[in-house]
Amino acid sequence: MSRRVVVVVSAWLVAGSVLAWVVTAGQSSDMAGMAGGLAEIGTASPMTLTGATFLVMWVGMTTAMMFPTAVPMVAAHRMVTRRRGEGAASTVAFVLGYLTAWTVAGVVPMAALLGFRHVSATAGEGRWLPTLAGVAVAAAGAYQFTRWKSVCLRTCRSPLAFVMSHDFGGGTVGALRAGLVHGGYCLGCCWAAMSLLLVVGLMNLVWMAGIALLFLTEKCWRHGVGLTRLVGATLIALGLLVALEPAVLQALAGTGSGSGEMGRQSGM
Template identity: 45%
Template structure:
């Protein structure tokens, strides 16, 4: 059975997870509509007027919302299969929780690394006059990087793993809480290998930017579970590279695509 076919009933087999995904999208949309987007838009190591620990906590909450909205839909086929396979364990619910904890831990670690990297780039920009007045080069460079990664062997390998959840479980499934955690971390690592560059784009344009958030989430979902998802990888890579070059060449052509505050 193909990954695309297997994915269709997954939504009905994980109602709680689907509710979490819908809630995350609801929060993102509500923040946009009410003008309170700063609470989920945060991508700085230190927010003005806030202690470091409070700023970091705010980021972690906002990042979990975005991971839930953008990445959890792509892992529903795996969660659905794991739920069925782990049903015979002594503590199946705890095993599923361990699996999801491992998966989220990988994406949380990536978010923290990206946050620190963004802070370092902002610090470099502040001391480099040329770069400080050309933030579009950072945004455009991120888009070019994301586009180039679409053609990488690592992307192809990880995407193959994510599109074959049955084979993945057959090769790596272990019972128990530790087994579920390890499986979640491994699955999260492959998921990260597929999508880290696309998610990095959100740091450049603003992680609560719905104009980017929705199409990127749809793209990552279709790449993994769509019947012809692999055919989309190359054209999207080319489009991102072209878009990144256009942003670097003349950001005034695309005034709403890469907000100026995305990198400040």
């Protein structure tokens, strides 16, 4: 790959990611109670998230977390289209297609969060909540061993092969379609780990940073496939622990009995 292309693409995508991280960090304290997770039911004020607010937040989150992982694919796309004499518009369209795929996928967690806000705060005192959370975490781990995960990860780790086989006639329209398809493969690779945020809290910056680092390492490190299986086994074990010991769920999200009492008082 052309070093110049890699540097330019990296600079733009990383700059966009940094800006999105700054905005997301600024929103996290204001929106933590609006967009929680299973671990925060009964430990914080009731969620008051609206669909429109969520989608704006989701785009910022996915830009922050996913843009660095997209650098190799976008750089490969720019290199190929540049040699064909196409301008930067086609690569911009590719990135827009990629982001559109993630934005549309945000409808699923949005529906889940909108459902969470109707769950009674007293549910946090029952056994079913940590059991459900544990199953969700273990399922995210089990997905790491599936064939679909392997196919999607292999595609994301082979940027030049993907670009060469997904031309769609070239131009901005073809680039947009290619970006949408790549976004689909990226979702297939990352959705399970991303769903952990529905357990620990959507605006949990520590978990967001850890998951983003996992995605970047999986796609770019030569031992990324082995890491995927290690993470999968860890999540399965962690999910079982959460289901058996409810206190673990609180610890994962950084909540506790003190915050729970305060949350119940604020909801009165």
